[in-house]
Amino acid sequence: MSTINAAKREINFKLVYYGPGLSGKTTNLKQIFKHVPAESRGDMVTVDTEEERTLFFDFLPLELGEVGGFKSRLHLYTVPGQVFYNASRRLILRGIDGVVFVADSSPTRLRANAESFRNLRENLAEYKIALEDIPHVIQVNKRDLPDALPMEMIQDVLDPERKIDTFQAVATDFQGVFEPFRAVSQKIFNKFAEVAV
Amino acid sequence: MMSPSILLQDDSAEEVSDILDDFIRSCHLNYAMICDNQGFVLMFESAIWAPEAPPIDSLAALIVSNYAANDAIAKLLGDEDFTESMQKGATSGTFIEKINPRLLLVAIFSDTTSLGRTKMKSSQLIAPLSELVKESDRKDIDITNEWGEINTLMVDKLFEGKL
Ligand SMILES: Nc1nc2c(ncn2[C@@H]2O[C@H](COP(=O)(O)OP(=O)(O)OP(=O)(O)O)[C@@H](O)[C@H]2O)c(=O)[nH]1
Ligand SMILES: [Mg+2]
Numbered sequence: 531m532s533t534i535n536a537a538k539r540e541i542n543f544k545l546v547y548y549g550p551g552l553s554g555k556t557t558n559l560k561q562i563f564k565h566v567p568a569e570s571r572g573d574m575v576t577v578d579t580e581e582e583r584t585l586f587f588d589f590l591p592l593e594l595g596e597v598g599g600f601k602s603r604l605h606l607y608t609v610p611g612q613v614f615y616n617a618s619r620r621l622i623l624r625g626i627d628g629v630v631f632v633a634d635s636s637p638t639r640l641r642a643n644a645e646s647f648r649n650l651r652e653n654l655a656e657y658k659i660a661l662e663d664i665p666h667v668i669q670v671n672k673r674d675l676p677d678a679l680p681m682e683m684i685q686d687v688l689d690p691e692r693k694i695d696t697f698q699a700v701a702t703d704f705q706g707v708f709e710p711f712r713a714v715s716q717k718i719f720n721k722f723a724e725v726a727v
Numbered sequence: 728m729m730s731p732s733i734l735l736q737d738d739s740a741e742e743v744s745d746i747l748d749d750f751i752r753s754c755h756l757n758y759a760m761i762c763d764n765q766g767f768v769l770m771f772e773s774a775i776w777a778p779e780a781p782p783i784d785s786l787a788a789l790i791v792s793n794y795a796a797n798d799a800i801a802k803l804l805g806d807e808d809f810t811e812s813m814q815k816g817a818t819s820g821t822f823i824e825k826i827n828p829r830l831l832l833v834a835i836f837s838d839t840t841s842l843g844r845t846k847m848k849s850s851q852l853i854a855p856l857s858e859l860v861k862e863s864d865r866k867d868i869d870i871t872n873e874w875g876e877i878n879t880l881m882v883d884k885l886f887e888g889k890l
Contacts, residue, residue: 533767534733537740542767566885575785577792586792589766591784594881598869602878605766605788621795625765708886715882719875726870 532627532722534600542603543718544625545711548650549632550642551583551611554671557701558632559590559608562711565704566592584610587622604715611646620653628665628718630710632701633688635670635678644687665717668696669710674703734830735761735769739859746852746859747772750834754845757819758835761826761860766791769830769860777837790833794823813842824849826857 533542547555556576563574570593577586588608593601609619631650633643651661670684685696695713699706735743747759747770757777761769766788773780794812801809812823822834822845832852834845 533763533765533769535735535767535769536733536737537735537743537770542765544765565889570885572784573782575788577789586796587788589785589788591788592885594878594885597874597877597881598871602881605784607788617799618796621792621799624795625763704889708890712879712882716875716879719878723870723872723875726874 532718533625539596539599540601540603541722542605543627543715543722544605544607545628545630545714545718546622546626547606547608547630547632548619548646549611550634550639550646551613553611553632553634553639553643553646554699554701555608555611555632556582556584556588557671558630558669558707558711559588559606561701561704561707562592562606563590565708570594583612584608585615586610586618602719613645616649616653619649620656623653623657626654626657626659626664627722628714629661629667630714631666631668631688633668633670633684635672635675635684637677637679640679640684640687643684647688665714665721666694667710667714667717668694669699669701669706670696671699671701671706673698673706674700733863734763735860736863740770743770743856743859744772746855750848750852754834754848755837755840756834756845757837757840760787760833760835761856762787762791762831762833764791764795764829764831786835787833790821790823791831794831811846822846822849824853826853826860829862830857830860832856 547558549555563571572591575589578584590606592604607622609622631647654661668688670681697706697710701707750759751772751774756774758773758780760771768783768787771783797812798808814821818838820836824832826832832849834849836845
C-alpha cells in the first residue's frame, strides 16, 4: 500500500525480491545499485550472515524524478530465502506494493522454487493479500548454468497457465535484471494511477 | 486492492515539524522522526548541534524492521507488544514510541540527552501527533492518465546508457 507524503510531496512504493535461498535476490539489488546514478539512490543496507546469506533483508532506496509536483520513490527489499527465516520474510512483506519472484535455474532447485512460491502466497495471505492482487513478475535467474533447466519446466511448476510475465536472467552479469524491475514498476505505477484518480 | 493512503497533509506539516523541534530542544535529542510501519519517513528533524544526519532512509528501514521484529518476538512470547523500545550505546541510541498501528515516533539521542525526559515527553506527544498525522483519503494530488507512463520512463532513464 503506497504511502503519500503530501507535505514532502512524495509517493512511496515498496518492491520486494522474493525467492528460494541463493537464487540471486541480493545480486539483483547489488546490480541495480551499481547501474543507477548515485544521485538517484541511497545507501544499500544489508543485514546478512558472515557467509553473505541474507539474515533479515537488503534495502535499497531509489528516487525517480517529479511528476505532477510529486516525487516517486521506490524502496527495494530482498527477503532471506533460507526456509527457516520465514518469520523475517513475513515481516518484510508488510505494506508491499509489488514483487519480483527470483527463481533458480539449477536442476536441484526446482522444488525449492515451487516451495518458495507457495510460501510467498501463504505469507501474503497473512496480510489478506492474494498474489493476483499485487503487481508481480517472475525472473528465472542463473540461465548461464551449464545444466540450467529448460524454461518450460520451471514455468510449469510456477505458472502452468503462463499468466505471469517471466524474464530470463544472469543477474551476476546484469542480464535480465533491468527488465523485470521495469515491468513490475510499470505495473505498480499503473495500478496506483488507476486507484488514485 | 489496498488504496494509497495520505499520511501527512500539507496543512499539518508545519505543526508536526514544530512538535518535533520542540521535542529535540527540550530533551536535547540529536534527531526526531516520524515513520510509518513500512519504513517510510514522514518527517525528520535535526538539532542544530547534531552531527550530519546519517542516511535517513536506511536508518528508518532498520529501525522499523527492528521494531517489527521485536513486536513479533513479544507476540511469540505471548505478549501484546513490548511497551518500551530503547537501544542504547555509549554515545547514541534510539527510543521508539508507537503513535498508532501505522506510525512510530523515533527519538535519536546523544550522550547529553535526558532519557527520563525523553520517555515522558514522547508519551505526551502521542495524542497530539495521532491527531495531526493520520490516514486520509483526501485525493488532492493530480494524477493524470500519463502519470504511470511518465514514471516508467523515469525508470528507463535511471538505466540510460547501461543496457
Ligand atoms: N552462475 C550464476 N550465479 C549467480 C547468478 N546470480 C547470482 N549468482 C550467485 O549465487 C549466489 C547467491 O546469490 P545471492 O544474490 O546472495 O542469493 P540470495 O537469493 O540473496 O540468497 P539468500 O540471501 O540466502 O536468500 C552468489 O554466489 C551469486 O554470485 C547467476 O545469474 N548465475
Ligand atoms: Mg540474499
